[in-house]
Amino acid sequence: MNTKVSIAGVEFKNPITVASGTFGSGMEYDEFFDISALGAVTTKGVANVPWAGNPTPRIAETYGGMMNAIGLQNPGIDTFCERDIPFLKTKDTKIIVNVCGKSESDYVEVVERLGDEPVDLLEINVSCPNVKEGGIAFGQDPKALYDITKAVKAKAKQPIIMKLSPNVTDITVMAKAAEDAGADALSLINTLTGMKIDVKKRTFAVANKTAGVSGPAIKPIAVRMVYQVANAVKLPIIGMGGVATYEDALEFIMAGATAVAVGTANFHNPYATKEIIKGIEDYMTANKINDINELIGCVK
Numbered sequence: 525m526n527t528k529v530s531i532a533g534v535e536f537k538n539p540i541t542v543a544s545g546t547f548g549s550g551m552e553y554d555e556f557f558d559i560s561a562l563g564a565v566t567t568k569g570v571a572n573v574p575w576a577g578n579p580t581p582r583i584a585e586t587y588g589g590m591m592n593a594i595g596l597q598n599p600g601i602d603t604f605c606e607r608d609i610p611f612l613k614t615k616d617t618k619i620i621v622n623v624c625g626k627s628e629s630d631y632v633e634v635v636e637r638l639g640d641e642p643v644d645l646l647e648i649n650v651s652c653p654n655v656k657e658g659g660i661a662f663g664q665d666p667k668a669l670y671d672i673t674k675a676v677k678a679k680a681k682q683p684i685i686m687k688l689s690p691n692v693t694d695i696t697v698m699a700k701a702a703e704d705a706g707a708d709a710l711s712l713i714n715t716l717t718g719m720k721i722d723v724k725k726r727t728f729a730v731a732n733k734t735a736g737v738s739g740p741a742i743k744p745i746a747v748r749m750v751y752q753v754a755n756a757v758k759l760p761i762i763g764m765g766g767v768a769t770y771e772d773a774l775e776f777i778m779a780g781a782t783a784v785a786v787g788t789a790n791f792h793n794p795y796a797t798k799e800i801i802k803g804i805e806d807y808m809t810a811n812k813i814n815d816i817n818e819l820i821g822c823v824k
Contacts, residue, residue, distance in 0.1 A: 525808055526815040527801075529563070529782050531760045532683035532708035534644045536563030536618055536783060539816060540773065540801050543738075543764045543787030544569055544622035544647060544687075545594065549608035550615070556794040561801060564618035566785060567608060569649050571624050572633040574600035584720050584729040589739020589766065590788055591718055593732035596624045596652065601637050609641055619643040620685065624652045628675050639681040647685040647762075648676055651714045651736075663689035663714070666701040673705035683708035685762065688753070690742075691717050695749045696756035703757045711762035711785065712753060713746045739788040740766040747779050754780020754821055768796060770803025780821040 527538040541564040542550075549567045550559045559565060577597025584591045598604070604621075612619050621643050625631040635646060650663035650672060662672045663686075673686055686702040688695060690713040699710055715736025720729035746765025754761055763781030767773050768789040776784045789796040804816070813819065 525805065525813075526817070527805065527808070529816060529820075531685070531762065531782055532645065534618055534683065537616075538563040538801050538804070539777065539783040540797055540804075541566050541620060541762065541783055541785045542790060542797060543785040544649065545592075545596075546787040546790045549604075549612060551608075551611055553790070553794055554615075557798050558615075560616040561798055562617045563783060564620050564644070565612060565615070566620040566647060567604070567612075567622055569596045569598055569622045569624035570601055570604045570634060571596065571598055572601055572630050572637075574598065574603070579731040581729065581731055582735070584735065586718070586720060586737060586739070586741065588741030589737060590791070591720060591730060591735035591737050592715070593730045593735035595732070596649070598624075601634050605637070605641060609643065613642055618645070620645045620647050622647045622649055622687070623676075624649045626652060628672055631672060631676055632679050635676050635680045639679070643682060645685055645709070646676075646680055646682050647687050647711055648672070649687050649714070651687065651689045651691075661689055661691070663687070663698060664692055666697050669698055670701040670705045673702050673707050677706040685709040685711050687714055688712040689714045690745065690749055690765075696752050699753040699757045699759075703759055707759060709760045709762065710753060710757070711764065713742070713749050713765045716742055716745065738766070740768055742766050743772060743775075747775050750776055750781050751779040751823075767800070768793075770800045770807060773800050773804060774807065774819065777816070777819050778821070778823040782820055
């Protein structure tokens with residue numbers, strides 16, 4: 525039985541990774557199970573300098589999921605290279621580094637720093653607010669997405685995955701912009717923008733007012749967007765958004781995703797990814813499927 529998949533020439537032992545920001549760099553989860561079981565580990569966002577993130581409170585529960593406005597708090601690229609990469613290299617899994625920034629030069633600086641590091645893929649978080657364009661996310665304007673993809677691709681030594689925002693009118697327009705600019709793969713979806721009000725305190729539940737909604741409630745939207753993008757571009761896709769079970773992961777694969785990232789589920793079940801990998805293997809055995817690639821995009 526073959527569970528191996530390939531993203532931009534990088535072979536994963538199985539199609540399961542984690543969503544950036546839900547797994548750190550895996551150190552905490554390695555206490556529960558050997559994270560070498562994963563096809564890849566996708567790290568928390570890394571910027572050129574340390575980011576403090578947003579004021580608290582910055583997490584709230586919602587029906588069928590959660591909201592977060594962490595603000596991409598991270599210790600910066602120097603600490604990441606000194607601490608996180610050496611740890612991940614002790615594991616038998618691929619390394620996807622999520623890159624964030626507030627300007628084109630921020631992204632390029634991190635990508636260049638990672639050029640000589642032993643990491644496999646770079647996931648570019650274009651949901652960051654572009655400070656030079658008045659705060660609109662790079663991923664919400666096709667031209668800005670094209671430009672940032674082109675700039676990063678020109679300097680990257682590893683293949684680049686552009687992480688698409690769902691907070692747009694037509695996700696396929698964004699996917700095509702990234703493809704045209706030279707992206708090697710796409711990941712989607714990032715969180716949907718939402719709001720929650722604490723009626724007892726008569727104030728916002730999250731200090732940032734708005735926050736990213738994730739978890740099972742967004743899965744049908746994510747599956748639809750992955751299907752649309754898979755049928756609009758030729759790039760491999762890492763699908764994500766509300767994956768909690770092996771059935772969820774298979775939905776994304778059948779819609780056209782080559783790999784699947786597990787996010788919010790990790791918070792309430794640290795074994796989620798391991799259980800999903802086992803569930804996919806059992807499904808393949810029960811249904812006499814010899815190669816996971818047979819299932820990619822099988823629903824048309």
